[in-house]
Amino acid sequence: MDTKISRRDFLKLAGSMAVAPALPSWMPRMAFAPQGVEPPGDILVVVFQRGGMDGISAVIPHGDPDYYHHRRRLAIPEPEDGSDQTGIDLDGYFGLHPSLRPLKDLWDEKTLAIVHAVGSPDPTHSHFDAMDYMERGTPGEKSIPTGWIGRHLQTASWQNESPFRAIGMGGVMQSALRGPIPVTTLKSIADFHLQGGTAELDELRARLSALYNLGSPLDQHALETFNAVDILAKIDVTNYTPSGGAAYPETEFGMAMKQVAQIAKAEIGLEVACVDIGGWDTHNLQGQLDGELPMLLSELSAGLASLYHDLGERAKRVTVVTMSEFGRRVYENGSSGTDHGHGNRMFVVGGGVNGGKVHGQWPGLAPDKLFGPGDLNITTDYRDVLGEIVEKRLKNPKLNEIFPNYTDWKNIGVVQS
Amino acid sequence: MTISRRDFLKASGLMAAWTALSACAPNTETPPSHAHATPGATQAATSQVFPEFTQAVVPSAMPILDGEALLQHTLRRLTFGPTPEMLDKARSMGLEAFIEEQLLPESIPDPEIDALLQPFRTLNMTVAQRLELNENSRSARELIDATILRQRHSQRQVFEMMVDFWGNHFNIYIGKFLCKVLKTDDDLKVIRPNALGKFRDLLYASAKSPAMLVYLDQAESLGESPNENYARELMELHTVGVESGYSHHDVAELARVLTGWTISRPNNQKIGPGIYYFNPDIHDYGEKHILGTMISPTGESEGMLILDMLASHNSTAHFISQKLARRFISDSPDLAFVDALSQVFIDTDGDIRQLLRTILNSEAFKSSAGMKFKKPLDFFISTLRVTDAKMTENSRKLYEQLQLLGQLPFSWLMPDGYPDVEEYWATTSGMLDRWNFGFMLASNVIRGAAVNLSALTRDAASPEDVVDVLSIRFLGSRMPDDARSILVDLASSNSLDVIIPSVAGMILGSPHFQVR
Numbered sequence: 001m002d003t004k005i006s007r008r009d010f011l012k013l014a015g016s017m018a019v020a021p022a023l024p025s026w027m028p029r030m031a032f033a034p035q036g037v038e039p040p041g042d043i044l045v046v047v048f049q050r051g052g053m054d055g056i057s058a059v060i061p062h063g064d065p066d067y068y069h070h071r072r073r074l075a076i077p078e079p080e081d082g083s084d085q086t087g088i089d090l091d092g093y094f095g096l097h098p099s100l101r102p103l104k105d106l107w108d109e110k111t112l113a114i115v116h117a118v119g120s121p122d123p124t125h126s127h128f129d130a131m132d133y134m135e136r137g138t139p140g141e142k143s144i145p146t147g148w149i150g151r152h153l154q155t156a157s158w159q160n161e162s163p164f165r166a167i168g169m170g171g172v173m174q175s176a177l178r179g180p181i182p183v184t185t186l187k188s189i190a191d192f193h194l195q196g197g198t199a200e201l202d203e204l205r206a207r208l209s210a211l212y213n214l215g216s217p218l219d220q221h222a223l224e225t226f227n228a229v230d231i232l233a234k235i236d237v238t239n240y241t242p243s244g245g246a247a248y249p250e251t252e253f254g255m256a257m258k259q260v261a262q263i264a265k266a267e268i269g270l271e272v273a274c275v276d277i278g279g280w281d282t283h284n285l286q287g288q289l290d291g292e293l294p295m296l297l298s299e300l301s302a303g304l305a306s307l308y309h310d311l312g313e314r315a316k317r318v319t320v321v322t323m324s325e326f327g328r329r330v331y332e333n334g335s336s337g338t339d340h341g342h343g344n345r346m347f348v349v350g351g352g353v354n355g356g357k358v359h360g361q362w363p364g365l366a367p368d369k370l371f372g373p374g375d376l377n378i379t380t381d382y383r384d385v386l387g388e389i390v391e392k393r394l395k396n397p398k399l400n401e402i403f404p405n406y407t408d409w410k411n412i413g414v415v416q417s
Numbered sequence: 418m419t420i421s422r423r424d425f426l427k428a429s430g431l432m433a434a435w436t437a438l439s440a441c442a443p444n445t446e447t448p449p450s451h452a453h454a455t456p457g458a459t460q461a462a463t464s465q466v467f468p469e470f471t472q473a474v475v476p477s478a479m480p481i482l483d484g485e486a487l488l489q490h491t492l493r494r495l496t497f498g499p500t501p502e503m504l505d506k507a508r509s510m511g512l513e514a515f516i517e518e519q520l521l522p523e524s525i526p527d528p529e530i531d532a533l534l535q536p537f538r539t540l541n542m543t544v545a546q547r548l549e550l551n552e553n554s555r556s557a558r559e560l561i562d563a564t565i566l567r568q569r570h571s572q573r574q575v576f577e578m579m580v581d582f583w584g585n586h587f588n589i590y591i592g593k594f595l596c597k598v599l600k601t602d603d604d605l606k607v608i609r610p611n612a613l614g615k616f617r618d619l620l621y622a623s624a625k626s627p628a629m630l631v632y633l634d635q636a637e638s639l640g641e642s643p644n645e646n647y648a649r650e651l652m653e654l655h656t657v658g659v660e661s662g663y664s665h666h667d668v669a670e671l672a673r674v675l676t677g678w679t680i681s682r683p684n685n686q687k688i689g690p691g692i693y694y695f696n697p698d699i700h701d702y703g704e705k706h707i708l709g710t711m712i713s714p715t716g717e718s719e720g721m722l723i724l725d726m727l728a729s730h731n732s733t734a735h736f737i738s739q740k741l742a743r744r745f746i747s748d749s750p751d752l753a754f755v756d757a758l759s760q761v762f763i764d765t766d767g768d769i770r771q772l773l774r775t776i777l778n779s780e781a782f783k784s785s786a787g788m789k790f791k792k793p794l795d796f797f798i799s800t801l802r803v804t805d806a807k808m809t810e811n812s813r814k815l816y817e818q819l820q821l822l823g824q825l826p827f828s829w830l831m832p833d834g835y836p837d838v839e840e841y842w843a844t845t846s847g848m849l850d851r852w853n854f855g856f857m858l859a860s861n862v863i864r865g866a867a868v869n870l871s872a873l874t875r876d877a878a879s880p881e882d883v884v885d886v887l888s889i890r891f892l893g894s895r896m897p898d899d900a901r902s903i904l905v906d907l908a909s910s911n912s913l914d915v916i917i918p919s920v921a922g923m924i925l926g927s928p929h930f931q932v933r
Contacts, residue, residue: 050831125649125668126659128833163845171823171846178840185844187821192846195853203910204919208852208926210903216928218843225845278830283646284634334639339646373665 041395049324051280055344063093066365099297102305110355130325135176150179162269169256174274244309316351343376479784496574498799522576544691585834591827599628616767648672661732734762790839793822815865855925880908
């Protein structure tokens with residue numbers, strides 16, 4: 001394929017510039033693009049909530065009497081106007097946890113869409129299997145080694161050569177990104193450079209780069225690292241001030257979201273960013289209005305809302321989607337927590353979403369409507385949500401390659417074409 | 418469907434073929450020999466590093482090592498980095514005798530460790546005493562410090578390697594609630610006494626480890642609505658594995674069996690706080706069915722019965738064997754070998770020493786040189802060992818580096834433990850962090866670690882000498898010619914005393930040093 005050859009030429013070129021990086025200080029996305037190809041769609045930001053979020057505490061079905069019946073200790077009280085100790089009503093049936101307050105503004109301006117009773121159809125209650133299936137994009141099937149985002153990047157008609165086309169925040173490569181397209185992992189933009197005095201640094205770097213040009217399988221990683229260092233060197237990190245009144249939480253997640261905004265604004269070819277936020281495995285004392293879960297929800301919502309506001313006009317071309325490997329048991333356990341469940345909810349944020357609406361069918365929480373040991377049922381396959389985003393927002397129609405073996409597509413209408 | 422780049426590299430054995438060129442050369446004065454690498458492997462390594470992703474390649478056969486090359490390979494795998502002293506010891510004892518001695522750690526004097534651990538008083542305190550400390554994270558900090566010091570300095574390297582292995586297998590995140598003060602006991606009373614013993618004893622001890630019961634919420638599990646967290650991971654991660662085919666019903670029933678397995682509260686006067694005990698008042702005394710077996714309600718012994726079943730289960734034998742093979746052979750160990758290892762597990766009732774002997778004697782092991790990418794902890798400790806870094810009192814800054822690299826002990830949140838595969842760790846930011854750490858350590862700019870490179874290179878009079886002395890010290894052999902000439906070039910670019918730290922940092926950052 002031409003694009004692959006041109007990618008390698010690009011890398012060779014970049015590698016030979018090791019001593020004096022000569023990349024332009026402002027590098028428009030187009031600089032990486034092959035001639036005569038349509039520009040890509042939105043930037044996609046995927047937030048993975050690891051551990052299994054309790055979806056019915058985040059988006060409460062306050063109109064479903066069974067919710068209050070099952071959740072004696074943990075249910076979020078029915079919305080009351082002006083109270084910060086109750087749910088925040090959305091549509092008369094669903095409401096947000098009060099710790100998700102920052103998301104209410106997005107809901108009101110129709111840039112937040114919610115999908116409920118959504119998830120991966122595989123019945124596993126194992127974190128690791130559930131995450132694995134979800135990120136591969138092939139529930140119940142482990143034979144395909146790549147991830148759904150990796151396959152999207154691979155099959156898109158637009159092939160952009162930037163090392164920042166796909167980034168894994170937190171220094172890890174999320175398995176959804178697995179595939180032939182290189183991924184840059186990043187913890188801190190400010191620290192992403194070789195340490196040492198400048199004079200000797202160029203010298204060291206040239207030798208190091210030569211050592212990684214002798215045929216080691218690690219050479220590719222090294223080359224990608226050098227390229228990424230060169231480009232990030234042009235981003236002013238010390239003077240970055242978020243726009244739109246964004247106040248990112250001072251946490252790893254908050255910092256990751258802030259850096260996604262920086263990279264998006266720097267126009268260095270970003271198409272997909274994966275961000276993790278962990279700690280959702282609330283078996284014990286999960287907390288109702290205060291405690292472990294509410295703190296996480298507040299961190300999540302502050303991060304999502306800050307990214308949206310910080311991006312300003314650019315948010316029209318950004319889609320953020322959140323997911324978690326499964327929801328939690330509808331029945332509380334004896335230690336004021338919840339065990340692993342099934343159905344969950346997803347948030348979709350951006351200028352191109354059909355916001356202000358809870359999408360999907362609510363299966364209800366009556367005991368005979370529950371799945372397996374007492375879990376929320378799934379009425380929407382998470383691939384329907386992702387597929388729609390990939391097709392309509394990322395402009396990649398090759399869903400049969402990105403989600404192979406899935407044929408039962410349903411139109412959710414969660415994003416605009 | 419096409420395969421990913423990293424899978425491709427794994428499948429083709431490229432990493433192994435490539436490192437065979439550089440890592441197997443004996444420690445002699447002659448240039449490294451390429452005789453071990455087959456022509457096919459050389460071809461693959463030099464011309465096809467970035468293959469297209471649409472084709473698979475038949476793995477190249479790797480040479481089966483012996484003599485000095487096998488000795489070095491074995492020590493790279495079994496230790497946190499072979500020092501020249503340890504290599505010499507293995508050479509003089511003979512490899513087999515060296516391994517047998519390592520498998521009996523109590524027989525190896527370790528006076529340096531005794532002295533180094535002297536200041537860490539929380540290691541020998543009771544839970545009650547640790548709880549009374551004003552500084553509530555002190556015991557966690559001291560345990561992390563002690564663990565790193567042991568890995569760096571202990572003569573009982575195989576033992577420390579297995580302590581790390583089981584510590585990850587039975588992972589406990591030290592930041593969770595009382596785990597801050599309880600993990601010290603888990604390390605001392607569960608992991609260390611059994612790290613080279615029988616898997617069964619390890620499992621039994623872990624199931625009554627207060628830190629584990631807190632970490633996986635078992636201590637809070639009540640009869641009428643049990644908490645499933647520990648029951649699930651006991652099957653999925655500690656014993657039979659998720660592929661073994663148990664159902665959610667089995668998990669729920671096991672959670673019922675384990676109700677009552679709890680720990681004493683902080684104000685318990687009778688037995689003291691944070692001690693395991695069985696509380697019949699919160700046990701579910703109904704009948705249960707697990708993995709097709711009916712369990713009569715007898716209390717605590719129901720749990721013992723299940724632990725016995727799990728320890729004896731063929732799936733456990735397979736699961737543990739696969740994990741050991743992944744640690745000591747390669748990320749994707751040969752399935753036939755894993756089956757053979759499982760049989761040894763079954764025949765010996767999970768005798769960990771016997772499993773290790775089987776691995777070390779296997780062709781799979783002897784032909785796996787360089788196939789393992791160092792985890793950040795492997796990389797970090799090995800740099801300290803080969804540079805003979807002295808760890809000074811205030812080690813905060815040094816451990817921040819390990820945290821940045823991504824693998825501070827006992828700090829992995831999820832119960833599966835730190836990943837042990839290259840794919841997870843070989844990333845852009847991961848490479849950069851390693852390079853920076855190597856250069857900074859060699860330049861003596863990290864507080865908490867001091868290296869004396871002029872002592873290590875005392876006899877080196879020329880740029881060539883410096884490169885060779887440091888390569889032999891860090892890698893066990895001289896660099897292959899192509900890499901060596903790059904380093905000699907660097908070493909010639911300034912006066913020796915100025916340039917030596919750069920040369921050292923460069924070797925630590927080289928692709929050759931990233932594998933074990």
